[in-house]
Amino acid sequence: MMNTNSVGGYSLSNPDSDNRTKRIFAYICDNFGKNVISAQQESVWRGSPEYETDYIKEVTGKLPAMRGLDFKANDFDGVVGRSIEWTKRGGLVTICWHTGVAISDYPESKSDNPDFARLFTDGTDENDTLMTSWDRAARALAELRDAGVTVLWRPFHEFDGQWFWWGKGGAENFVRLWRMMYDKFTNKYKLNNLIWVLGYADYVADGWYPGDEYCDIIGSDTYNNSTHKSAFELLKKVAHKPMAFHECGNVPPIDNFVNDGAMWAWFMVWHTDFILNNDKRVLAEIYNDPRVITLDKLPKDLVI
Numbered sequence: 436m437m438n439t440n441s442v443g444g445y446s447l448s449n450p451d452s453d454n455r456t457k458r459i460f461a462y463i464c465d466n467f468g469k470n471v472i473s474a475q476q477e478s479v480w481r482g483s484p485e486y487e488t489d490y491i492k493e494v495t496g497k498l499p500a501m502r503g504l505d506f507k508a509n510d511f512d513g514v515v516g517r518s519i520e521w522t523k524r525g526g527l528v529t530i531c532w533h534t535g536v537a538i539s540d541y542p543e544s545k546s547d548n549p550d551f552a553r554l555f556t557d558g559t560d561e562n563d564t565l566m567t568s569w570d571r572a573a574r575a576l577a578e579l580r581d582a583g584v585t586v587l588w589r590p591f592h593e594f595d596g597q598w599f600w601w602g603k604g605g606a607e608n609f610v611r612l613w614r615m616m617y618d619k620f621t622n623k624y625k626l627n628n629l630i631w632v633l634g635y636a637d638y639v640a641d642g643w644y645p646g647d648e649y650c651d652i653i654g655s656d657t658y659n660n661s662t663h664k665s666a667f668e669l670l671k672k673v674a675h676k677p678m679a680f681h682e683c684g685n686v687p688p689i690d691n692f693v694n695d696g697a698m699w700a701w702f703m704v705w706h707t708d709f710i711l712n713n714d715k716r717v718l719a720e721i722y723n724d725p726r727v728i729t730l731d732k733l734p735k736d737l738v739i
Contacts, residue, residue, distance in 0.1 A: 515578050537567075573626065683703065684705060
């Protein structure tokens, strides 16, 4: 029996994590450095939320092990429903959130430029708006908790790029923001089904790390069609955590990752044209490589 409290020296930040969440984290840790979990971000505006997974199935004969979803545009109910459905199929779920300070959409995630001093001050309109937004997201995540769904939760992604509002206040304000959400979701809402994924931009800037006790997996993204080895090496210096290639465009052959010494816990291709722009032959080889974990290879005891 695998020790789900600590695997390879890695452990969850929340000691009250539920049993399924501990098993999933242990599975990720046990495979990290040896096998790569396949993941795909969904879209919901090209006819069907299965647009990307249907394409992958057609090209490779396989399905990704992990589905990426987004609370953007107030799609809480849709994300909850699709997350439960994917988990019932035996899959893993990761959720990000493009939003402004108030519940909104992608444009606001970039255009908002809040006063962080007021954002952190109880009783201000800015703080009330932010807490109302977080409360709504927490209720959706609680629905998933109660349904038995573990979420690889990736809020405030690409923070050090500073193009989203949550990075515009600089590193110190970001760390405070991350810790505030972690505390609210963990201690107030008891979201013991979350695995916290800290997603840097492509260059992994110094000074933005909130601390080992506030995250479980660290990662970085790039769309330069590489194995992202440079970020892999930088992240190793940030913390002793499993590491994820949490967004990419074209996926290189798996041998490239092996040869570069950059065997991420997972790779996740972004939606719509990003997955279509991958070379079909390479994509089929990746999804059928024995070192790549697809939906059919995940442990059956993870099904709810």
